Amino acid sequence: MKVAIVGGTGYGAVELMRFINNHPYATLELVIAHSQTGKKVSDVYPHMQDVWEIQMDELNVGELQKNVDLVFFATPPGVSKEIAPSLMDQGVTCIDLSGDFRLERPDVYETWYETTAADPSYLRKATYGLSEIYKEEIQNASYIANPGCYPTASLLGILPLIQQKWVDPATIIIDAKSGVSGAGRSTSLMTHFAEMNDNLKAYKLGKHKHIPEIEQILQKESGQLLNVTFSTHLIPMTRGIMATIYSDLTVQKSTEDIINMYEAFYEHAPFVRIRANGNYPATKEVYGSNYCDIGILSDERTRKVTVISVIDNLVKGAAGQAIQNMNLLNNWDEKTGLDVLPVYP
Ligand SMILES: NC(=O)C1=CN([C@@H]2O[C@H](COP(=O)(O)OP(=O)(O)OC[C@H]3O[C@@H](n4cnc5c(N)ncnc54)[C@H](OP(=O)(O)O)[C@@H]3O)[C@@H](O)[C@H]2O)C=CC1
Numbered sequence: 001m002k003v004a005i006v007g008g009t010g011y012g013a014v015e016l017m018r019f020i021n022n023h024p025y026a027t028l029e030l031v032i033a034h035s036q037t038g039k040k041v042s043d044v045y046p047h048m049q050d051v052w053e054i055q056m057d058e059l060n061v062g063e064l065q066k067n068v069d070l071v072f073f074a075t076p077p078g079v080s081k082e083i084a085p086s087l088m089d090q091g092v093t094c095i096d097l098s099g100d101f102r103l104e105r106p107d108v109y110e111t112w113y114e115t116t117a118a119d120p121s122y123l124r125k126a127t128y129g130l131s132e133i134y135k136e137e138i139q140n141a142s143y144i145a146n147p148g149c150y151p152t153a154s155l156l157g158i159l160p161l162i163q164q165k166w167v168d169p170a171t172i173i174i175d176a177k178s179g180v181s182g183a184g185r186s187t188s189l190m191t192h193f194a195e196m197n198d199n200l201k202a203y204k205l206g207k208h209k210h211i212p213e214i215e216q217i218l219q220k221e222s223g224q225l226l227n228v229t230f231s232t233h234l235i236p237m238t239r240g241i242m243a244t245i246y247s248d249l250t251v252q253k254s255t256e257d258i259i260n261m262y263e264a265f266y267e268h269a270p271f272v273r274i275r276a277n278g279n280y281p282a283t284k285e286v287y288g289s290n291y292c293d294i295g296i297l298s299d300e301r302t303r304k305v306t307v308i309s310v311i312d313n314l315v316k317g318a319a320g321q322a323i324q325n326m327n328l329l330n331n332w333d334e335k336t337g338l339d340v341l342p343v344y345p
């Protein structure tokens, strides 16, 4: 399968290239850059020397349509909504790492992204690509809206309890922390070394674009209208997300009961690992891999459950899940190209 990446100089793109290099059925045909066209991938990322010497082109939708079977968008929000419709019209399959097609309702997108939404007729063609939950829909999709990094960790962490109705969805609180690569490659005051080193910052409280994304799925899966409390923090590490999720239990269940239920729920999900009682995952234990590791505590004193869910934001939170979705779309083993262990320490 011939693939292209749009947004080829970003962190999401270079992770896609790492996995495509490992993939037996996908070849990278075109890399589309923005401000660095004409350069080779290895000029921008020297660790790719002798691996990806491909020269980056400027965007030409006709060339994409003519030359590739699948396009990955690894661009900031606001880009794919302009370009993707003509690819959709020509029947080119797309996997979009940005948030442009994740929200079903244009008015909700416009409120949270503060810009106009894609045309609703195209929004309706998109499938939300949370691989473990929407496997069948993904297998039949033509446009995949790859989930955001925080929603991936949060939703994989809480959805089993929602589907079993063992928690009250209205009481969910998600406290999440991310490494700085989540903000992409370009520099900013927020993420430069002196601001970030030895520091821990809360940011975008009450305003994060992942709030409506998480609510959309929680509402769909619980059948209930609800709002979620979701707080994001930047932590001085390169990769990784930890989502610590709290909710009120509606039934009396021990930690063991909940762990057993999660193990059954994710029985056929090779990338979700449930920890044993008393064992809680750390971000380094999934570093560089497509795993989502989950630890659980049922606190019988407070009748609340705590779920700890960790991912690598660039892998399960972006490029890895995108490759997993490409595999599902093509009926390939979902682990194809992704069978790498976490890098530790
Ligand atoms: N980083 C992460 O952990 C995650 C990222 N995502 C999402 O994936 C997408 C890519 O993220 P990431 O790789 O981190 O971002 P980066 O900022 O590292 O890269 C963005 C890429 O898009 C290009 N680009 C910027 N503006 C335009 C434009 N107008 N038209 C075409 N290309 C453009 C940039 O080129 P140039 O620099 O030359 O402008 C660069 O190649 C984003 O939507 C992000 O929100 C999703 C989950 C996790």
Ligand SMILES: CC(=O)N[C@@H](CCC(=O)OP(=O)(O)O)C(=O)O
Pocket (backbone or CB within 6 Å): 077, 097, 098, 099, 147, 148, 149, 150, 178, 179, 180, 181, 182, 183, 184, 209, 210, 232, 234
């Ligand atoms: C650390 C950091 O800044 N993280 C980014 C999340 C990146 C992401 O997944 O955003 P999209 O929904 O746009 O794809 C943020 O909080 O905005």
